[in-house]
Amino acid sequence: MSAVDTAxxxxxxxxxDVVIAPRTENEELISGSEAIAHxxxxxxxDVITAYPIRPYDTVMQYVSKMIAxxxxxxxxxxxxxxxxxxxxxxxxxxxxxxVFAGSSGVGWFYAFEALAVTAGLRLPMVAMVxxxxxxxxxxxxxxHNDALAVRDLGWMLCWVSTAQEALDTxxxxxxVAEDPRIFLPCAISCDGAFLTHSQSIVKVPSQAMVDSFLxxxxxxxxxxxxxxxxxxxxxxxxxxxxxxRRQSDEAARRASDVLxxxxxxxxxxxxxxxxxxxxxxxxxxxxxxxxxxxxxxMPVKVAVRKMREQGxxxxxxxxRWFRPFPTRELQDALAxxxxxxxxxxxxxxxxxxxxxxxxxxLRSALYPAKKKNQxxxxxFIAGLGGREVSTGNVMKMTKTVFDAANGVxxxxxxxxxxxxxx
Amino acid sequence: xxxxxxxxxxxxxxxSDTKPVWCPGCGDYGVLTLxxxxxxxxxxxxxxxxxxxxxxxxxxxxxxxxxxxxxxVHGRALAVATGLKVARPDLTVIATGGDGxxxxxxxxxxxxxxxxxxxxxxxxxxxxxxGMTKGxxxxxxxxxxxxxxxxxxxxxxxxxxxxxxxxxxxNFVARxxxxxxxxxAEIVAQAIKAPGFAFVEIMSPCVxxxxxxxxxxxxxxxxxxxxxxxxxxxxxRLMTDDGxxxxxxxxxxxxxxQPATGQERKPLNALAQGFAL
Numbered sequence: 001m002s003a004v005d006t007a008x009x010x011x012x013x014x015x016x017d018v019v020i021a022p023r024t025e026n027e028e029l030i031s032g033s034e035a036i037a038h039x040x041x042x043x044x045x046d047v048i049t050a051y052p053i054r055p056y057d058t059v060m061q062y063v064s065k066m067i068a069x070x071x072x073x074x075x076x077x078x079x080x081x082x083x084x085x086x087x088x089x090x091x092x093x094x095x096x097x098x099v100f101a102g103s104s105g106v107g108w109f110y111a112f113e114a115l116a117v118t119a120g121l122r123l124p125m126v127a128m129v130x131x132x133x134x135x136x137x138x139x140x141x142x143x144h145n146d147a148l149a150v151r152d153l154g155w156m157l158c159w160v161s162t163a164q165e166a167l168d169t170x171x172x173x174x175x176v177a178e179d180p181r182i183f184l185p186c187a188i189s190c191d192g193a194f195l196t197h198s199q200s201i202v203k204v205p206s207q208a209m210v211d212s213f214l215x216x217x218x219x220x221x222x223x224x225x226x227x228x229x230x231x232x233x234x235x236x237x238x239x240x241x242x243x244x245r246r247q248s249d250e251a252a253r254r255a256s257d258v259l260x261x262x263x264x265x266x267x268x269x270x271x272x273x274x275x276x277x278x279x280x281x282x283x284x285x286x287x288x289x290x291x292x293x294x295x296x297x298m299p300v301k302v303a304v305r306k307m308r309e310q311g312x313x314x315x316x317x318x319x320r321w322f323r324p325f326p327t328r329e330l331q332d333a334l335a336x337x338x339x340x341x342x343x344x345x346x347x348x349x350x351x352x353x354x355x356x357x358x359x360x361x362l363r364s365a366l367y368p369a370k371k372k373n374q375x376x377x378x379x380f381i382a383g384l385g386g387r388e389v390s391t392g393n394v395m396k397m398t399k400t401v402f403d404a405a406n407g408v409x410x411x412x413x414x415x416x417x418x419x420x421x422x
Numbered sequence: 423x424x425x426x427x428x429x430x431x432x433x434x435x436x437x438s439d440t441k442p443v444w445c446p447g448c449g450d451y452g453v454l455t456l457x458x459x460x461x462x463x464x465x466x467x468x469x470x471x472x473x474x475x476x477x478x479x480x481x482x483x484x485x486x487x488x489x490x491x492x493x494x495v496h497g498r499a500l501a502v503a504t505g506l507k508v509a510r511p512d513l514t515v516i517a518t519g520g521d522g523x524x525x526x527x528x529x530x531x532x533x534x535x536x537x538x539x540x541x542x543x544x545x546x547x548x549x550x551x552x553g554m555t556k557g558x559x560x561x562x563x564x565x566x567x568x569x570x571x572x573x574x575x576x577x578x579x580x581x582x583x584x585x586x587x588x589x590x591x592x593n594f595v596a597r598x599x600x601x602x603x604x605x606x607a608e609i610v611a612q613a614i615k616a617p618g619f620a621f622v623e624i625m626s627p628c629v630x631x632x633x634x635x636x637x638x639x640x641x642x643x644x645x646x647x648x649x650x651x652x653x654x655x656x657x658x659r660l661m662t663d664d665g666x667x668x669x670x671x672x673x674x675x676x677x678x679x680q681p682a683t684g685q686e687r688k689p690l691n692a693l694a695q696g697f698a699l
């Protein structure tokens with residue numbers, strides 16, 4: 001543990017004369033939702049709004065329990081719908097409060113008007129999306145299309161794969177979103193059920209550790225003050241809107257460097273956090289690579305290990321941040337592979353090559369690469385509606401990617417549906 | 423209202439083969455029984471009835487019924503039902519749902535459906551809790567209901583469905599209890615027959631998250647006074663109401679909304695000619 005908690009004095013000796021190391025983190029068996037709730041508590045959020053929809057509502061329950069137990073003090077409002085839920089925190093954020101809200105699937109979509117203007121107003125809301133299929137027809141299982149819908153609006157957007165990563169990323173999200181160079185909202189996507197409801201051992205840091213990493217939110221000269229009367233969101237039309245869009249674009253461009261800065265500091269203080277944008281797994285001498293987001297990392301890593309034992313040179317790149325999109329990092333990670341299989345837990349009906357959202361984004365990112373380094377990119381649609389992505393599925397996909405690398409039986413642009421009944 | 427059919431159907435003919443997934447003891451079982459009974463008593467046929475819902479435990483109702491069913495998105499049952507009724511005025515359209523769906527996320531639709539007075543029946547199974555998402559406080563939850571998710575209660579004044587319905591212009595306003603199958607079936611049948619927007623609030627206990635609601639069967643009692651067509655009188659009754667008076671409160675005589683469907687319209691190209699350059 002590299003972190004030093006200055007707030008807790010280190011006892012030199014216990015009554016039993018046994019030296020006790022400073023305990024700055026508690027290990028707890030908690031779900032992804034509870035990890036998010038801990039992050040919200042540790043970030044000392046001022047205003048939280050809630051409206052029940054599963055799988056997000058477990059976060060709402062853990063937060064209210066923390067408040068009831070006296071472990072956390074904040075304004076907690078159960079709104080009458082997701083639309084009001086996100087409007088309330090949006091304007092609390094506009095006047096300087098640190099805020100949190102979350103939702104899932106169509107609940108997130110019902111708040112869409114508020115989501116769009118939150119980014120437009122450059123408000124650093126941090127939200128959790130418990131990824132869920134968009135009904136109708138009714139479904140509770142994970143798909144990524146709910147969170148992906150905000151990808152063009154100025155929201156920063158990431159996918160986490162473990163409860164620990166959920167907690168850590170939420171803290172990083174506050175730091176980056178509220179950085180005056182950025183002031184953009186951030187959505188943390190957690191796969192419904194697979195992450196929100198699955199428990200694992202999580203290191204929950206102390207308040208002092210978090211305080212040393214996360215400064216207070218300061219709205220600066222946009223604070224409401226009698227000496228500085230301002231109007232939030234006035235009508236601008238064609239006079240100013242294009243310049244404001246340009247400002248959002250510049251903030252989104254700056255976000256990469258600020259994220260790298262935050263991860264560097266997080267790694268130093270907490271001794272974990274890893275590479276900011278992507279996770280490279282067994283990529284060193286990989287000839288082909290799989291790419292995906294979220295909890296599918298587990299079956300993919302297991303399958304990659306098994307295939308490595310069989311001598312197959314396959315690796316995995318897990319995309320952690322979708323916005324800002326890690327263009328340079330992916331160009332670097334995939335520079336030496338002959339073929340890439342992108343596994344999307346989403347759909348983009350009618351898009352280029354009928355591929356998934358991540359596959360099309362990756363093709364776009366790799367297009368300027370030198371021609372000799374241009375890998376073939378295959379798109380796999382898998383795990384929709386919460387269907388399991390099995391290690392068998394992963395091996396089948398990998399075989400197809402190897403075939404493409406060897407120029408056998410497939411075109412670079414093909415899209416495959418995996419695990420769907422014919 | 424549709425003409426009585428020569429072959430009368432029984433309540434069971436309006437039930438589907440899908441087994442409800444409601445908890446044992448849920449009041450919604452009673453509402454399913456009494457609603458199907460009311461439809462049979464009115465000599466309606468499944469092909470002439472559409473049951474519309476939003477999201478929630480009670481919004482599963484269309485799946486358990488044998489008639490046209492529309493499972494809408496959260497809070498939108500009345501918007502869906504309005505669209506259906508104005509396009510197909512021949513259908514008997516019944517919207518069903520719970521207090522979360524109807525009074526919270528769909529609260530605006532409730533107010534404006536009462537105002538618009540489309541010929542619909544709206545049945546709300548009110549249990550003062552969000553049951554499907556495991557027991558959060560709803561708009562009708564008592565402000566001091568102490569529970570793990572809202573310790574000490576919300577402290578927020580409950581929504582008053584009958585007052586809102588009356589004030590917003592509903593043509594028929596009633597309160598019923600899911601445990602009184604026969605009496606509530608009669609009230610629902612009257613609501614379906616009544617022209618315009620008919621609202622029936624059915625107290626339907628959630629014994630899982632609100633076990634104390636088992637007492638409702640002791641507390642619910644027939645209203646000592648008959649229905650009135652005077653909104654002022656109905657309003658005064660609500661002022662002294664303790665929430666357990668069962669029966670039809672108000673029957674109005676506002677003219678229902680008349681859909682324009684089928685009326686002769688000016689051809690579009692004739693209109694376009696007026697703007698030709």
